[in-house]
Structures are given as structure tokens and as C-alpha cells.
Amino acid sequence: MSSPSGRVLDVARTHAEAAAYTIGWDLAVRLPQPLVDRAMRTTADRLYARGGSSIDRLRSNLSRAVPDATAGELDELGRDAMRSYLRYWGEVFRLPRFTADTVDDWITVDHPERVFALKAQGRGMIAALPHMGNWDLMGAWALSHGLPLMTVMERLRPERLYDEFVAFREGLGMTVLPLTGGEPTMPRLAAHLRAGGFVCLLADRDMSRSGLVVDLLGEKARMPVGPALLAQQTGAALFAATSRYEQDRLRMTVHEVVPTREGPDGLVAMAQDLADVFSAEIRRSPADWHMLQRVFEVDRLPDGGVR
Incomplete structure (x- = not known):
């Protein structure tokens, strides 16, 4: 248990981080892009050099993607991953x-026809995303392109930072549901999908104790049940959508629709299909996988938690 003084420092730090995000947001909107890019790259290098538990976790996760890498x-890969992650923030x-x-000037999309065909059919769509590239730009x-997007967002600390981020995403046109502390998300998502809506869910890290165990990068990991369960319940099309950086552009890929299977075993099979795509894409561009949290079963906390 932390001491009262330790808790005060934690609160002060989270509010300082919120202030830094807000200031960064304000400045990045006004500064020329090359200046923002240099600032983000410098910040990434400093954060990586400083180290800490998040950097250690990033290196550990990346070691699964590139198991033969030397120290x-x-x-070098970890430093590049932090640069990619800070590039994401600079763009956000x-x-x-x-x-x-402008969005089309920044992004190249492989197989957009898959999305447009589903939209023309009036069918709901679920895009399952790993923490790669820039999911907000996606x-x-x-x-x-006219897709009514609904998503779920983990609550950030302090609440002020969470509110800032929700306002930002809603300003882009997204409907944002809180992961916790609000009405249950699944009924809202299901209704949106049945009406032909589009749902995007980050899906390479389970934040509960009810995730589906899959093979990710050759190791057991838990992925959230939500994407597969929504596909089962609503008949919406489920597919992986991934992105990686290629020089000055983001490259997004719309992958093939995952076949819907019934029952609990079907949920696992569908999640494994997504995990297979995620594994292949992470191995293709590991520096663009921004995973600074626990993912793999062997790394989970003794009580089964993930933080």
C-alpha cells in the first residue's frame, strides 16, 4: 500500500501529465509539422534513454516479435518503437x-473496397485493431468516407485527460463509449451494428479476467471477447484492420472478413484468426507496435490482472 505522501505525488504526477498533454495538443496545432516531428522524436529518445517499467515492458513485448534479436x-528496435509511438501522438x-x-494525403489504404462493399450491403462492421501505427488516423x-464510427475508450487518469480525449474523438465525429463507469457498452455497440454502423475496437490486449486465450507471436496471450461476441450476436462482419508507417505516410490494411463460428469454441477460433493477422503484421513492422503494457500470460500479475 502506498503512503499518503506517495499518493499525493501520484495525483500530482497525473495532473502534471494531463497539463503536458494539453499544452502539447495546443502547441502542435499551431507549430509547423517539421518542428512537431523533431520535438516528438527528441522526446521519444529521451523517454527511451530514461527507461523505467514501461520501457522494460516494451522491450520485453518486442522480444516476442523478434526473438532472435541481439541486445x-x-x-535499437525499442528506441524506434518509441519514436513511432510519439509520432502517433504528434499526428493525433x-x-x-x-x-x-488531408486525411487521404496522409494515409494509403490497402483493400478499401472490402469496407465499401459491406457498407453498400448495409451490413454492420467490426474492425479489430492492434496498438499499431495510428488508429486515430484510421x-x-x-x-x-461516411462510416458512422463508434468505439470504446479506457478511462484515463486524471478524469480531465479522459474528458479531453473524448472531446477530441467526438470532435472528429466518433461516438465514444467509456469502458467503465458508464452504461454497459455491449448493448449500445450491438444496436449500432444492427443499424449498419461501424465499430472499431483495440483488440490485442485484454483488460479483464474474461479474455480469450490465444497464440500471439508464439506465446499465450489474452484478447478481448467483445469483437467476436458482437459478430456472433449481430451478424456484423468482423475483420482486422492494421497500420504501419512507411516514410511520410501511414499504410492501413483492411484484412479479409473472419468467418463467424458459433458457441464458445467459435469465439476462440475467431479471436485466434485475429491474433494470426496481428502476429504477422507485428512481425512485419515491430517498431510500429506500441505496446507498453503486459500482454502475455506469463507476464500477468499473480491475481490474474494486467496492470
Whole structure:
């Protein structure tokens, strides 16, 4: 148990982080993009050099993606992953200034016809995403092409930071549901899908004790049951959507629809299909996998938690 002084420091730190995000958001909107890019790259290098538990976890996760990497290669990969992650933040800060044309200037999409065909059918869609590339830019692309996007967001600390992020995403046109502390999300998501809506869910990390155990990057990991369960319940099309950076653009791929299978075993099979796609894409571009939290079963806390 932390001491009273320790709890005060924790509160002060979270409010300081919120202030830093808000200031960064405000400045990045006004500064030229090259200046923002340099600042984010410098910040990424400093954070990586400083180290800490999140950096250690990032390196550990990346070692599963590149198991033959030497210590030096893993160190370089970890630094590149932090640069990719801070590049994501630099782009997020500027997204409110983007128009539909601007979004298309920043992103290349492989197989967009798969999404457009489902939209033409009036069928609901569930995109399962790993923490790769820039998922907010992917969402902005979907919105710019007329896809009514609903998502679920983990509550951030302090509440002020969470509110800022919800306002940002809603400003882009997303409908954002809180993961906790609000009405149950599954009925809202299901109704949206039955009406032909589009749901995007980050799906490579389970934050509960009810996730589905799958093979991810050659190790047992838990993925959330939500994407597969929604597909079973609503008949919506489930597919993986991934992204990675290629020089000055983001490359997004719309993968093939995952066949819907019935029952509990079907849920696991569908989640494994997603995990197979995630594994292949992470191995293709490991530096763009921004996973600084526990994922693998062997790394979970003794009580089964993930934090």
C-alpha cells in the first residue's frame, strides 16, 4: 500500500501529465509539422534513454516479435518503437485540423473496397485493431468516407485527460463509449451494428479476467471477447484492420472478413484468426507496435490482472 505522501505525488504526477498533454495538443496545432516531428522524436529518445517499467515492458513485448534479436538490436528496435509511438501522438495532436482531403494525403489504404462493399450491403462492421501505427488516423479515414464510427475508450487518469480525449474523438465525429463507469457498452455497440454502423475496437490486449486465450507471436496471450461476441450476436462482419508507417505516410490494411463460428469454441477460433493477422503484421513492422503494457500470460500479475 502506498503512503499518503506517495499518493499525493501520484495525483500530482497525473495532473502534471494531463497539463503536458494539453499544452502539447495546443502547441502542435499551431507549430509547423517539421518542428512537431523533431520535438516528438527528441522526446521519444529521451523517454527511451530514461527507461523505467514501461520501457522494460516494451522491450520485453518486442522480444516476442523478434526473438532472435541481439541486445543491441532490441535496444535499437525499442528506441524506434518509441519514436513511432510519439509520432502517433504528434499526428493525433494535429488531427482536428485535418479535412477529408488531408486525411487521404496522409494515409494509403490497402483493400478499401472490402469496407465499401459491406457498407453498400448495409451490413454492420467490426474492425479489430492492434496498438499499431495510428488508429486515430484510421478512424478519421473511416469517418471521412461516411462510416458512422463508434468505439470504446479506457478511462484515463486524471478524469480531465479522459474528458479531453473524448472531446477530441467526438470532435472528429466518433461516438465514444467509456469502458467503465458508464452504461454497459455491449448493448449500445450491438444496436449500432444492427443499424449498419461501424465499430472499431483495440483488440490485442485484454483488460479483464474474461479474455480469450490465444497464440500471439508464439506465446499465450489474452484478447478481448467483445469483437467476436458482437459478430456472433449481430451478424456484423468482423475483420482486422492494421497500420504501419512507411516514410511520410501511414499504410492501413483492411484484412479479409473472419468467418463467424458459433458457441464458445467459435469465439476462440475467431479471436485466434485475429491474433494470426496481428502476429504477422507485428512481425512485419515491430517498431510500429506500441505496446507498453503486459500482454502475455506469463507476464500477468499473480491475481490474474494486467496492470
